Amino acid sequence: MAQTNEIVHVTEHKGVKLVRLRSGAIREEREADTLGRELLALAEEPGQRIVLSFLGVEYLTSLVLGKLIQVHKQLAESGGEIRLADIHPQIREVFRITNLESLFKIHEHEREALARFLSDAER
Amino acid sequence: MPVGPSQTDDLGAWTEKVLPTNLSAVRETEREVLGLLRDLQYDEDHLFAVRLALEEALVNAMKHGNGFDPNLSVYVWYRATPERVEIRVADEGRGFDPGGVPDPTADENLERPCGRGIMLMRCYMDEVTFSREGNEVSMVKHRQP
Numbered sequence: 001m002a003q004t005n006e007i008v009h010v011t012e013h014k015g016v017k018l019v020r021l022r023s024g025a026i027r028e029e030r031e032a033d034t035l036g037r038e039l040l041a042l043a044e045e046p047g048q049r050i051v052l053s054f055l056g057v058e059y060l061t062s063l064v065l066g067k068l069i070q071v072h073k074q075l076a077e078s079g080g081e082i083r084l085a086d087i088h089p090q091i092r093e094v095f096r097i098t099n100l101e102s103l104f105k106i107h108e109h110e111r112e113a114l115a116r117f118l119s120d121a122e123r
Numbered sequence: 124m125p126v127g128p129s130q131t132d133d134l135g136a137w138t139e140k141v142l143p144t145n146l147s148a149v150r151e152t153e154r155e156v157l158g159l160l161r162d163l164q165y166d167e168d169h170l171f172a173v174r175l176a177l178e179e180a181l182v183n184a185m186k187h188g189n190g191f192d193p194n195l196s197v198y199v200w201y202r203a204t205p206e207r208v209e210i211r212v213a214d215e216g217r218g219f220d221p222g223g224v225p226d227p228t229a230d231e232n233l234e235r236p237c238g239r240g241i242m243l244m245r246c247y248m249d250e251v252t253f254s255r256e257g258n259e260v261s262m263v264k265h266r267q268p
Contacts, residue, residue: 029186069235094175
């Protein structure tokens with residue numbers, strides 16, 4: 001079942017929510033707030049697993065990083081997790097510099113992130 | 124109003140902008156600065172770096188400096204040559220101590236939502252200095268590292 005919101009498009013794959021961003025740049029505070037709100041709504045279900053794909057996203061700022069951290073914290077409290085995928089090299093560098101690579105699991109592609117999530121659940 | 128940089132040195136004239144405390148003004152300023160750098164044929168890595176640092180500085184000025192008070196302004200000065208780009212951003216807030224911002228990369232601070240803007244400015248620009256009051260930041264990016 002697919003769900004399209006203002007900022008994100010969501011599909012579900014065996015209990016894992018795959019989230020894609022509908023815009024190539026999340027820059028303004030309002031957009032970052034909306035993204036955070038939409039992700040937090042998805043994270044309300046205890047133990048929810050989310051793959052956030054940055055496919056097509058070429059730019060973001062620390063506003064978005066702050067929202068991702070909020071989502072990570074909410075999910076972690078209920079045993080859920082958000083993993084990231086398809087990150088443009090310049091944005092990947094932002095995650096490296098800020099040491100957020102140690103907070104988030106980052107996969108090359110959303111397909112790999114989904115597969116790893118499912119295989120980790122089977123262990 | 125902040126005094127702004129001296130116009131008397133030989134590195135070229137500054138362009139000055141006075142912005143309302145409104146995040147929609149950020150994009151227009153970015154467009155102008157990046158347009159200037161594109162005219163000077165800066166590469167995409169430089170454009171990404173300057174865009175990120177400028178945006179973090181402007182958002183900080185409006186959000187943390189001016190507290191989104193629509194009666195306050197943000198002042199921007201910029202200039203570029205084929206060798207370097209310089210940007211200054213000042214707000215009308217009470218300032219802050221940049222040394223007092225916790226290191227956002229430390230394990231104990233990783234989950235805190237703040238502090239990454241200043242860090243990104245420092246990483247992506249070659250020189251970043253704050254005024255003593257903390258309400259003006261000067262940034263320089265050299266074309267050659």
